[in-house]
Amino acid sequence: MIRFLIKGILGDKNRSVLPIIIITIGVSLTILLSGYLRGVMGDMIDQSARFDTGHVKIMSRSYAEDQVQMPNDLALLGVEAIKEQLASDYPDVQWADRIKFGGLIDVPDGKEGSKGQGPAAGLAFDLFSGVSGEDERLNISHSIVKGKLPSQPREALIGNDFADKLNIQMGDEITYMGTTMNGSMTFENFVVSGTIKFGIAAMDKGAIIIDISDARVLLDMHDAVGELLGFFEGGVYDDDKALAIAAEFNQKYAHDKDEYAPQMFALREQNSLGGYLDYVDYFAGLFVGIFVFAMSVVLWNTGLLGGLRRYQEFGIRLALGESRGHIYRTLIYEAIFIGFTGSVAGTIVGLSGTYYLQVYGIDVGDMMQESTMMVPSIMRAKMTPDLLYIGFVPGLFAMVFGNMLSGIGIYKRSTASLFKELEV
Amino acid sequence: MTTESIISIKDVTKRFPVGGGEFTALHKINLEFETGEFSGLIGPSGSGKTTLLNIMGSLDTPTEGQAIVMGKDISKLTHKQSALLRNMHLGFVFQVYNLLPVYTVFENVEFSLLLQNWSAAERKKMVMESLEWVGLQDIADKKPAKLSGGEGQRVAIARAMVKRPEIVLADEPTANLDAANAHTIIQTMKRLSHELKTTFIFSTHDEKVMGYLDRIISLEDGKVKKEQQVEAKFSLS
Ligand SMILES: Nc1ncnc2c1ncn2[C@@H]1O[C@H](COP(=O)(O)OP(=O)(O)O)[C@@H](O)[C@H]1O
Ligand SMILES: [Mg+2]
Numbered sequence: 001m002i003r004f005l006i007k008g009i010l011g012d013k014n015r016s017v018l019p020i021i022i023i024t025i026g027v028s029l030t031i032l033l034s035g036y037l038r039g040v041m042g043d044m045i046d047q048s049a050r051f052d053t054g055h056v057k058i059m060s061r062s063y064a065e066d067q068v069q070m071p072n073d074l075a076l077l078g079v080e081a082i083k084e085q086l087a088s089d090y091p092d093v094q095w096a097d098r099i100k101f102g103g104l105i106d107v108p109d110g111k112e113g114s115k116g117q118g119p120a121a122g123l124a125f126d127l128f129s130g131v132s133g134e135d136e137r138l139n140i141s142h143s144i145v146k147g148k149l150p151s152q153p154r155e156a157l158i159g160n161d162f163a164d165k166l167n168i169q170m171g172d173e174i175t176y177m178g179t180t181m182n183g184s185m186t187f188e189n190f191v192v193s194g195t196i197k198f199g200i201a202a203m204d205k206g207a208i209i210i211d212i213s214d215a216r217v218l219l220d221m222h223d224a225v226g227e228l229l230g231f232f233e234g235g236v237y238d239d240d241k242a243l244a245i246a247a248e249f250n251q252k253y254a255h256d257k258d259e260y261a262p263q264m265f266a267l268r269e270q271n272s273l274g275g276y277l278d279y280v281d282y283f284a285g286l287f288v289g290i291f292v293f294a295m296s297v298v299l300w301n302t303g304l305l306g307g308l309r310r311y312q313e314f315g316i317r318l319a320l321g322e323s324r325g326h327i328y329r330t331l332i333y334e335a336i337f338i339g340f341t342g343s344v345a346g347t348i349v350g351l352s353g354t355y356y357l358q359v360y361g362i363d364v365g366d367m368m369q370e371s372t373m374m375v376p377s378i379m380r381a382k383m384t385p386d387l388l389y390i391g392f393v394p395g396l397f398a399m400v401f402g403n404m405l406s407g408i409g410i411y412k413r414s415t416a417s418l419f420k421e422l423e424v
Numbered sequence: 425m426t427t428e429s430i431i432s433i434k435d436v437t438k439r440f441p442v443g444g445g446e447f448t449a450l451h452k453i454n455l456e457f458e459t460g461e462f463s464g465l466i467g468p469s470g471s472g473k474t475t476l477l478n479i480m481g482s483l484d485t486p487t488e489g490q491a492i493v494m495g496k497d498i499s500k501l502t503h504k505q506s507a508l509l510r511n512m513h514l515g516f517v518f519q520v521y522n523l524l525p526v527y528t529v530f531e532n533v534e535f536s537l538l539l540q541n542w543s544a545a546e547r548k549k550m551v552m553e554s555l556e557w558v559g560l561q562d563i564a565d566k567k568p569a570k571l572s573g574g575e576g577q578r579v580a581i582a583r584a585m586v587k588r589p590e591i592v593l594a595d596e597p598t599a600n601l602d603a604a605n606a607h608t609i610i611q612t613m614k615r616l617s618h619e620l621k622t623t624f625i626f627s628t629h630d631e632k633v634m635g636y637l638d639r640i641i642s643l644e645d646g647k648v649k650k651e652q653q654v655e656a657k658f659s660l661s
Contacts, residue, residue, distance in 0.1 A: 001538050004531070011526030316522050319483065320536040320583070321511020323504045 009334055019302055020342040023399055026295040027346025027391035028353060034284050034390050035354035039382030041280040045273060049237055050137050051203065053270040054229030056242050060260045063226065070100045072181045075224040076262055090245060092233050096134055097225045099124040099215045103178025105208060107166045116166045120176060121206045124215030146170060147194025153214055156190035159207035160197040168192055180220035188218050199378060242266035292394040299402030307406045314410060324410055331407045332400060339399030343392045350391055357381035430590060430623050431457040431480055435489035438475050449475045451646040457625060462617050464626035466634060467643035473627035474595055480625065481514055481593045482506040494590065511539050515584030517594040521576040523568035530564040533583045554586040558612055574605030581609065585616060591623045598630045606632050
């Protein structure tokens with residue numbers, strides 16, 4: 001009987017090809033979009049953690065309120081003492097000093113004048129010690145386009161686009177102009193050791209990267225830091241852990257009224273990332289739900305049409321002594337076979353597509369030119385084990401469910417009227 | 425002719441709902457059919473022939489009265505029981521032969537055996553034997569689309585006969601055939617009726633068919649107008 005059914009399905013293209021195509025498309029889109037959504041959100045969060053928020057981040061309360069202004073006059077003081085305490089309280093968390101600073105970069109023309117100027121988006125962190133892990137974390141070495149990492153004081157990396165625009169060569173001098181922590185003017189010349197392109201629109205605009213020790217001198221920030229970022233072991237964000245650590249840390253300073261007292265934030269609590277985290281789950285779920293529903297409706301309809309077309313066949317089978325229940329069950333077996341085939345095909349197509357998008361990604365750098373969000377300019381999908389069933393199960397379910405609905409027609413109609421279809 | 429009747433129709437009335445009211449297709453029909461009989465329902469189109477055959481074939485039930493087929497009151501059967509009755513004891517031949525297009529001739533004939541528990545070897549033997557009865561053993565592997573009308577209807581007869589049913593119900597089986605094919609087919613059925621003691625009940629308004637019948641039952645407006653035993657005009661050639 002099974003052989004008979006399979007032959008029927010294969011022999012009747014109308015019965016198999018269309019539903020298989022629908023399922024394949026639905027399943028592969030579900031997988032692809034889920035994988036893409038996860039990948040992009042995951043990358044965004046990861047990127048954000050590395051460059052901006054850490055898994056947890058400590059700032060002074062007033063700095064935190066005004067963070068986007070990079071208000072170094074409100075910087076966190078007594079950093080060494082705080083870090084010592086953190087190291088004993090949370091030995092498995094790595095802490096990284098970061099100073100962000102604004103200002104202006106001037107490129108002298110070697111005579112009296114200037115080749116050009118631009119706003120500086122400065123970032124300073126520990127480059128020289130060699131044990132901070134910041135190079136790997138920020139992927140600096142791989143992001144260098146020309147030249148090399150700064151290796152001695154008063155060397156800087158600058159944004160590649162900026163360097164191209166002003167025709168800056170390796171070894172050229174540039175001048176940074178800005179204000180110190182205490183509000184006085186400061187100038188310093190830096191030798192360009194290399195140029196950099198992160199592929200993050202917000203980072204690449206006017207970037208200047210220097211070692212934290214240079215920044216402390218330049219901005220007069222001894223034993224001070226704008227932001228202290230904490231990273232969990234293995235570089236994987238753990239929401240519950242981050243929230244717990246932050247709550248515990250902040251508890252200690254709860255009675256301190258000082259506006260410069262340190263305050264810790266979990267990743268979720270910064271830049272609305274908590275909302276993103278929740279939205280990823282929410283949208284992934286919603287998405288799959290909508291697809292299952294839409295696929296079910298479409299398959300129900302193709303099932304209905306197929307069923308109508310097959311009333312003659314059902315009539316003959318009834319006359320030959322097959323029971324309605326048996327016919328109904330064979331319809332369900334057919335649906336399982338077709339649903340399975342389509343879901344397997346869809347899963348293969350979907351996973352291949354996801355893999356492609358994981359390796360190559362989609363370059364959205366141009367669209368993101370104006371963005372100040374920490375968004376990777378190449379959006380990649382991410383293969384996760386749940387993609388194996390996230391499309392498969394709904395695909396199979398939709399086909400079987402659709403056919404169960406349409407097959408009810410066999411029960412609703414009387415035997416005689418199914419049989420009537422035989423009269424021409 | 426009381427206890428032995430293979431089919432007995434008692435005061436059968438069939439009404440169909442139409443629009444707001446009802447249409448009476450059969451009106452208090454009383455008929456008995458004996459084992460091995462070769463009989464036919466004749467009458468103009470719309471007189472109720474198909475409706476009566478459907479009831480005798482347990483594809484439909486009477487509104488009133490009883491239809492006893494092989495000792496079973498078909499009104500009292502569940503869907504499953506009536507399917508079993510059809511599968512084990514009843515064969516159907518339709519005006520259009522209605523073969524399933526994706527299957528070969530062999531598979532079309534084999535289908536009802538798949539519903540019973542025959543082994544593949546037994547099925548093969550039975551299918552080939554019934555194809556021999558209709559003289560089509562050589563085209564077992566053809567698809568229905570490749571058959572002529574006469575061949576198609578002979579396959580339909582093989583399909584009805586393969587399980588050796590006690591009763592075959594044939595609704596206008598020659599209506600779409602030319603004279604030569606009509607004769608061949610009706611002769612085949614008559615021969616099988618003799619050899620296998622199968623009861624055949626036709627519905628027809630084909631004169632050629634009537635010539636082979638032992639008994640003719642005339643229906644008109646859902647009533648039996650006349651019943652006559654006849655000396656078959658054509659004998660087996
Ligand atoms: N399912 C049905 N619903 C309504 N009327 C029907 C139905 N089946 C048959 N009839 C009517 O019953 C009458 C007898 O039909 P039928 O038995 O098919 O006649 P015949 O086979 O002798 O041509 C016809 O008038 C037909 O329109
Ligand atoms: Mg009719």
